[in-house]
Amino acid sequence: MGGILEAGTMADLTEGLARRLAVALAQTPGVASALIASREGDVLGAAGSASPAQQAALATFIAYRAEALPMDGDLRGLGRLLTEGHLEHVTVSGPRGQALVVRRGNCYLYLVLKPGVNADTVLPSIRQVLRKYV
Amino acid sequence: MERELTQFSNLSRVGGSFVCDNAGEVVVSSTPAVLATVTMTTIGREVGRMFSALETAGAPMTRIELAYNTWRLFAQDIGEGVLFVVSEPGSDPSLVRMTVDVVAATWARDGSVQKRLMARKAVRRELVTRATLDPVSLQSWRTIDSHA
Numbered sequence: 001m002g003g004i005l006e007a008g009t010m011a012d013l014t015e016g017l018a019r020r021l022a023v024a025l026a027q028t029p030g031v032a033s034a035l036i037a038s039r040e041g042d043v044l045g046a047a048g049s050a051s052p053a054q055q056a057a058l059a060t061f062i063a064y065r066a067e068a069l070p071m072d073g074d075l076r077g078l079g080r081l082l083t084e085g086h087l088e089h090v091t092v093s094g095p096r097g098q099a100l101v102v103r104r105g106n107c108y109l110y111l112v113l114k115p116g117v118n119a120d121t122v123l124p125s126i127r128q129v130l131r132k133y134v
Numbered sequence: 135m136e137r138e139l140t141q142f143s144n145l146s147r148v149g150g151s152f153v154c155d156n157a158g159e160v161v162v163s164s165t166p167a168v169l170a171t172v173t174m175t176t177i178g179r180e181v182g183r184m185f186s187a188l189e190t191a192g193a194p195m196t197r198i199e200l201a202y203n204t205w206r207l208f209a210q211d212i213g214e215g216v217l218f219v220v221s222e223p224g225s226d227p228s229l230v231r232m233t234v235d236v237v238a239a240t241w242a243r244d245g246s247v248q249k250r251l252m253a254r255k256a257v258r259r260e261l262v263t264r265a266t267l268d269p270v271s272l273q274s275w276r277t278i279d280s281h282a
């Protein structure tokens with residue numbers, strides 16, 4: 001699973017490229033909608049998203065909170081692993097299905113999965129799409 | 135609750151587990167504790183904020199899994215708290231999820247566990263305050279809330 005996020009940078013991602021990437025991600029089997037947000041929570045590109053501004057804010061909020069976790073790790077035992085850790089992705093699951101928050105360079109992706117689809121099975125395909133674009 | 139947490143310690147590449155109430159305070163942890171109490175509390179609060187944001191956005195979730203390059207965190211909403219499992223990247227996520235489901239179901243049926251959790255009842259949304267968030271997170275929260 002490692003390596004999905006660390007390579008490449010999307011710091012200079014244009015909105016046109018972000019839109020194309022969002023469309024490609026939304027066409028990935030198992031993905032219902034895709035959104036790309038800047039680190040500040042602005043929408044860079046979206047495909048199939050009913051509420052892009054809210055999903056961009058949600059992706060940014062979740063990612064920022066997730067990135068705050070390792071900052072407080074002590075250096076004993078597993079605490080060292082926390083302190084050295086870099087966020088790759090967050091999977092959220094509930095009665096309505098699953099969604100993924102993925103960090104890629106200076107952007108966050110918010111991917112809503114189709115009902116019954118497990119994030120574990122979609123991540124390899126997402127990795128392939130990201131490699132093509134970034 | 136302590137007895138059920140030992141089930142996680144028996145899983146390969148799982149470091150330990152703990153439960154936080156909805157204020158982020160540690161209720162119980164596996165022995166020896168997987169992390170320092172202050173670290174577990176930080177996790178409890180930050181993940182509580184994530185659950186609160188998802189609920190406010192109209193997308194309530196019951197489980198959050200965080201993948202870092204060096205570790206994994208499984209967080210299961212158990213009503214008046216959150217069950218956390220900390221593992222290395224090589225752990226079997228399916229086995230962890232199944233054990234989480236078994237433990238959560240056991241606790242849901244256990245009156246003494248529910249009483250213990252209810253005694254620490256708290257509102258997750260109260261974890262989200264201007265003082266506890268960076269400017270970007272605060273702006274994001276406002277956007278989430280305004281679209282709710």
